[in-house]
Amino acid sequence: MLAQIVLFDGFDPLDALGPYEVLFAGGLFTDGDLKVELVTAEGPRDVPSGTPPLSVRATARLSPERADLIVVPGAAGRIDAPDDSELAQRVDSIAHHLERALASELPGLLRDAVERPDTTVATVCAGSLMLAVTGLITGRHATTHHTWNRDGLARLAEHGVTPVEARVVDDGDLVSASGVVSGVDLGLHLLERFHGPRVARAAEKLLGHDRQGLVWRAEGPEPHTV
Known part of the structure; x- marks a missing residue:
């Protein structure tokens, strides 16, 4: 099984x-x-993060035809004000980083991944919004960080996604996590899904982390209002 974690500037x-x-x-x-x-999307290179001066080396090109699992992170930087503000245009803002990523080859490769029946696409934080604004997850259930750039869950809804306020949302071949640290819980859930609870628990113990919250799925009866 091959998992690819996507990096972008x-x-x-x-x-x-x-x-x-x-996953390692x-x-x-x-x-x-x-x-x-x-x-x-471009291939091997040093990728500057949104928390300079940290950069990370990518060793390969995103290849939906090879990958069984693709994980799309969000961006780091200044928390964005409304989209038409001066702050949103700053080169160190989250909105700017996402806009640059969406202007690259990345959306086309992500479309290939979403359309492949045997590929699972997972997101962390604003990674789900990158898929939403490009129309790749319309009609699906997903979550994102709820505070940045207005309300993140409302922004998912604006793009035809059914937002779920949960730490991890499993919608079949689309799995999303809410904010930053929840990516660890996402990884453990994916590990359990693909390789079973014993392997996931072994990794959990190695990392010294206990998962938080239930993984939400569109299953079971609707809860009564209380």
Whole structure:
């Protein structure tokens, strides 16, 4: 199994490296059956994060035809004011980083990934909004960080996505996590889904982390209002 973690200029380091470390640990506990790569739309390069001067080296190109799992992080930077404000145009703002990523080859590659029946796409924080604004997850259930750039969940709804206020949302071949640190919980959930609870628990113990919150799915009866 191959997992690819997408990097782009201005990415949030923990959004990407939290799932990376969990999945890397999964590779250890599966005797190499799970492999994980850091990738970009352009190929191998040093990628500046949104928390300078930190950069991370991507070793391969995003390849939907090769990957079984693709994880899309959000961006880091100044918390954005409304889209038409001067702040949103700053080169160190989250909105600017996402706008640059969406102007690259990345959306086309993500479209290929979403359309492949055997590929699972996962997101952390504003990664789900990148998919939403490009129309790739219309009609799906997803979550995102709820505070940045107005209300993140409302922005998902504006783009035809059904927002869910949960730490991790599993909508089949689309799995999303809410904000930053929840990417670790996302990674553990994915590890359990693909390789079982024993492997996931082994990674959880190795990392010294206990998962938080339920994984939301569109299953079971609707709860009564209380």
